[in-house]
Amino acid sequence: MGLYRGRFAPSPTGPLHAGSLVAALASWLDARAHGGQWLVRIEDVDGPRCPPGLDEVILGQLDALGLRSDEPPVWQSRRGDLYQAALDRLIASGHAYGCACTRAEIAAAAGPRPKHGELVYPGTCRHGTNGRPVRAWRFRVLGCIDWMDRRLGVQSQDLEAEVGDFVLKRADGLWAYQLAVVVDDADQGITDIVRGEDLADNTPRQIALQRALGRPTPRYLHTPLVLAEDGHKLSKQNGAAAIDLSDPESRLREAAARLGLHLHTADPLAEAIERWRAATIAGFPQLKDPP
Structure with missing residues (x-):
């Protein structure tokens, strides 16, 4: 396997919540477990839905959690x-x-x-x-x-x-998500996409675009969703609370547990990488059913 390049691509419509932290951690762990690079891309192509300043809020949250991009982040709004x-x-x-x-x-x-x-x-x-x-x-x-x-x-x-x-x-002149993400993944040399299972439905459209543009198709891994009490996906749209960063280590342990990784050492990120590496080899048995 060549150089691994993964990414986390949040849309700045609200701060990171427990569900988006799980997606961020899974993509970061997969990159680290493969000795690869992990990039952050701000998917603000739908400008009217992205209040000013939330991109920096998200980047600050990731930094506080120790999840830092290996290259400077890029913004979709600058890539028209x-x-x-x-x-x-x-x-x-x-x-x-x-x-x-x-x-x-x-x-x-x-x-x-x-x-x-x-x-x-x-x-x-x-x-x-x-x-x-x-x-x-x-x-x-x-x-x-x-x-x-x-x-x-x-x-x-x-x-x-x-x-x-x-x-x-779109009719309003904005770029659609499907095209923007395919162009960005190809331009950034992304080899592996790790994201929530709700986005799996987008994958066939993106593969069709990759083929039409003559771009390689990355490997995909879609992780179980974090659900709210009503059984629906935890999201900004249903009022999911922003991550409480008063205790970043606890938030990382909670996110890891959602991925079936129950951590016990004083260095949660290092332990999580080793556990994720073992889970990769075993075929992710802990993710076959949502933990």
């Missing part, structure tokens, strides 16, 4: 030229096309079948907009994507039936 170049390539190769549809038109044509957070696009503009102005740019999907997750095993998704042609650049 890279995304435009990728979109231009996809348009030129026939993988992307302009779409004139409004949300109401898509909903009426697709019917009430919400998938992956949005309706399955019915392909209305695949062969042109009939003179209507382009509102957004979409990726032309084709067939199924099969992929292997280091924890979940073999995965498969029929992009045409379950997702449809997805957005690359």
Whole structure:
């Protein structure tokens, strides 16, 4: 295995909470256990949802926990030229096309079948907009994507039936997450992506984009989610509290326990690396069911 390069890519819509700390720690541990590099990327491509200053709050939280990027962090909001170049390539190769549809038109044509957070696009503009102005740019999907997750095993998704042609650049001019993350991972040489299981559903779209752009596909590991008392994913949207950093060591032990790593020594990060390395060799038996 060549040089390992992993990343943690938080969206600064709120400070880190217990769930995002678990994702950060898992990605950091995987990089350290493989003797690799760990990078931090601020995914602020959706600027209106990212209040000023929260990026620095997150970086400060990570620093207080001892989780420090091996290279200076990058911000998606400063990388628009890279995304435009990728979109231009996809348009030129026939993988992307302009779409004139409004949300109401898509909903009426697709019917009430919400998938992956949005309706399955019915392909209305695949062969042109009939003179209507382009509102957004979409990726032309084709067939199924099969992929292997280091924890979940073999995965498969029929992009045409379950997702449809997805957005690359939105009608409001903002870049879509799927394109930005693929461009960034390729540009930063990311070899391994470790993130929460809720993001596994994005992987087939990202692999399709990687292939269309001629970029390598990283290895993937999706970890169990931290759930709130109501059984839903712990998130900023449902009011998850910011990490209490009055005792960083305790927060690290709690996050490690969520990953099935119960630590006992005075150096939790060093112990966690060794336990994660052993779990990697064994195939992550402690993550087969959420701890």
